[in-house]
Amino acid sequence: MVTIVSPLIIRTTIDSIIGSEPIGSNFLERLIQYIGGRAYLRKNLWIIGVLLVFIAVLRGILLYFRNTLASKTAENTAKNIRDSLYDQIQRLPYEYHVKAETGDLIQRCTSDVNTIKRFLSIQLVEVAGSLFMLGFVSYTMFKLNVKMTLVSMATMPIIFIFAFIFFSKVKKAFEASDEAEAELTTVLQENLTGVRVVKACANQKYEIEKFDEKNKDYRDKTYKLIQDLALYWGASDFICFIQIGLTIVFGSIWAVAGEISLGTVMAFSTYVNMLLWPIRQMGRTLTDMGKAIVSIGRIEEIFNENIEILNGNNEKPEIKGNIEFENVYFEYEKNTPVIDNISFSVKAGSTVAIIGPTGSGKSSLVYLLARLYDYNRGSILIDGKELKDIDKAWVRKNIGIVLQEPFLYAKTIRDNIKLANPNIQDKKVYESAKIASIHQDIKSFDKGYDTYVGERGVSLSGGQKQRVAIARTIINDCPIVVFDDSLSAVDTETDISIRKALNNRKNKSTTIIISHRISTVSEADEIIVLDNGRIIQRGNHEKLINEKGLYQRLYEIQNSMKDLEEDIKLHA
Numbered sequence: 001m002v003t004i005v006s007p008l009i010i011r012t013t014i015d016s017i018i019g020s021e022p023i024g025s026n027f028l029e030r031l032i033q034y035i036g037g038r039a040y041l042r043k044n045l046w047i048i049g050v051l052l053v054f055i056a057v058l059r060g061i062l063l064y065f066r067n068t069l070a071s072k073t074a075e076n077t078a079k080n081i082r083d084s085l086y087d088q089i090q091r092l093p094y095e096y097h098v099k100a101e102t103g104d105l106i107q108r109c110t111s112d113v114n115t116i117k118r119f120l121s122i123q124l125v126e127v128a129g130s131l132f133m134l135g136f137v138s139y140t141m142f143k144l145n146v147k148m149t150l151v152s153m154a155t156m157p158i159i160f161i162f163a164f165i166f167f168s169k170v171k172k173a174f175e176a177s178d179e180a181e182a183e184l185t186t187v188l189q190e191n192l193t194g195v196r197v198v199k200a201c202a203n204q205k206y207e208i209e210k211f212d213e214k215n216k217d218y219r220d221k222t223y224k225l226i227q228d229l230a231l232y233w234g235a236s237d238f239i240c241f242i243q244i245g246l247t248i249v250f251g252s253i254w255a256v257a258g259e260i261s262l263g264t265v266m267a268f269s270t271y272v273n274m275l276l277w278p279i280r281q282m283g284r285t286l287t288d289m290g291k292a293i294v295s296i297g298r299i300e301e302i303f304n305e306n307i308e309i310l311n312g313n314n315e316k317p318e319i320k321g322n323i324e325f326e327n328v329y330f331e332y333e334k335n336t337p338v339i340d341n342i343s344f345s346v347k348a349g350s351t352v353a354i355i356g357p358t359g360s361g362k363s364s365l366v367y368l369l370a371r372l373y374d375y376n377r378g379s380i381l382i383d384g385k386e387l388k389d390i391d392k393a394w395v396r397k398n399i400g401i402v403l404q405e406p407f408l409y410a411k412t413i414r415d416n417i418k419l420a421n422p423n424i425q426d427k428k429v430y431e432s433a434k435i436a437s438i439h440q441d442i443k444s445f446d447k448g449y450d451t452y453v454g455e456r457g458v459s460l461s462g463g464q465k466q467r468v469a470i471a472r473t474i475i476n477d478c479p480i481v482v483f484d485d486s487l488s489a490v491d492t493e494t495d496i497s498i499r500k501a502l503n504n505r506k507n508k509s510t511t512i513i514i515s516h517r518i519s520t521v522s523e524a525d526e527i528i529v530l531d532n533g534r535i536i537q538r539g540n541h542e543k544l545i546n547e548k549g550l551y552q553r554l555y556e557i558q559n560s561m562k563d564l565e566e567d568i569k570l571h572a
């Protein structure tokens with residue numbers, strides 16, 4: 001609105017203050033009289049200059065507030081979307097996370113949200129502003145002179161259609177460039193996270209070539225995009241300048257013929273600019289809006305996923321640690337049993353070990369126990385209560401699981417051990433670390449328990465990480481603890497000392513040990529040998545080493561390996 005006033009002031013100044021045309025508006029007539037009359041203003045043209053500067057400043061201030069408000073709204077909306085998205089992702093079931101690609105999820109939380117933010121803060125305001133401007137400017141132009149308005153708008157439909165068609169086509173180039181960038185980022189991310197593998201396999205040359213190839217691809221696709229855009233901006237600039245030329249030429253011809261005033265020509269030459277550039281921009285804006293709609297769809301997909309109900313109407317019984325599997329059957333995919341009719345029981349406080357070849361279903365048993373998946377048939381009872389009837393969050397609070405590849409946060413070792421309960425006393429942290437045989441290692445670090453893990457500090461060995469994870473789990477005094485191959489990276493002596501310390505605890509938990517190592521499972525009260533989702537042998541170590549079968553074979557192989565290792569040590 002403020003922008004539209006300036007050309008009108010210039011027109012009135014040229015035609016009615018410098019020239020002698022009638023002013024044609026009662027309001028302006030009165031305003032000019034109030035300031036001092038036409039003759040006074042003609043002698044003091046600086047007043048008009050000051051007025052124009054004032055309008056420009058006012059426009060700047062209004063623009064500032066408009067943009068600040070739009071950005072604030074967009075930033076707040078983006079923050080709210082990110083918060084809700086993160087919340088939703090946290091609530092999605094384990095099954096979803098197993099299948100989802102982390103990179104894709106991250107992209108949805110960052111760049112898709114940013115696309116929506118840009119749409120809200122720039123494009124939406126731009127389109128609304130442009131439409132408003134088009135309405136007002138066209139109305140003012142038609143009121144000033146219909147013939148001149150039609151000439152000034154002659155090429156506008158062409159510019160709009162050209163812009164729209166071009167940007168619909170160039171959308172593919174935009175997408176290609178985006179995808180090439182995503183591929184480049186993936187290569188970079190994989191290389192940095194897998195740097196150990198790269199170095200160990202002396203794969204640097206291959207990695208450099210792969211990066212170079214993706215980098216070139218990204219450059220070429222972006223270059224093509226820039227070329228297309230340059231072509232568009234050049235061609236549309238050409239049409240725009242032709243339109244401005246048409247307005248000035250026709251305006252001048254009609255002014256010379258006395259059909260319109262010079263001030264009107266001046267006003268039209270400004271108005272035509274106000275119409276042309278937003279229309280030229282509109283095609284681009286509409287394409288970007290298409291991108292925002294795609295992003296909204298991608299985010300919506302996450303919100304449409306069913307979340308995991310952690311706190312249903314299920315019960316929260318006191319858990320002592322008696323476990324009973326009765327004919328449990330489970331499959332991830334239809335008709336492919338992973339756990340096939342398994343039955344066994346563990347008394348509270350005792351230890352059961354599960355051993356078996358890879359893919360035999362050991363970890364799946366643990367997932368069922370933690371209710372990360374629900375079994376298809378059969379029954380799992382905890383202290384006589386059906387597991388499916390117990391609150392999921394309650395189950396996970398009471399069953400501590402140590403995974404084979406534990407994830408440690410970029411925090412201090414102390415904070416990592418206290419993860420589930422930050423208020424726990426340091427005395428308890430040290431006790432748990434001693435049981436997990438990691439206390440001495442931690443003490444040997446310069447900053448002890450305050451040593452940062454990972455990127456900001458010491459990089460722990462695989463075995464040290466496993467032991468920190470063991471301390472983190474046992475500190476919670478869960479009635480049931482599961483070690484899912486989580487002693488694999490510690491040496492046999494440390495393994496023995498951890499198991500001894502666990503056995504000597506006051507409140508002994510029910511313990512399930514999953515391992516490939518005979519020495520780790522040998523002291524368990526019962527050992528279950530799993531193959532292809534079925535129990536093929538069970539009993540204690542003594543019984544199993546004297547029974548023909550997988551356990552005996554594993555025992556013999558691992559024993560001969562041990563002898564060989566001792567031989568090597570002796571001769572070294």
Ligand SMILES: Nc1ncnc2c1ncn2[C@@H]1O[C@H](COP(=O)(O)OP(=O)(O)OP(=O)(O)O)[C@@H](O)[C@H]1O
Nearest residue numbers: 098332333338356357358359360361362363364365
């Ligand atoms: N999310 C999943 N979707 C489909 N199949 C799966 C899934 N997770 C595991 N499986 C399959 O289920 C079978 C049992 O896997 P599981 O991880 O329980 O075996 P495991 O005995 O723990 O193996 P490992 O000793 O190698 O850890 C395997 O054939 C595996 O491919």
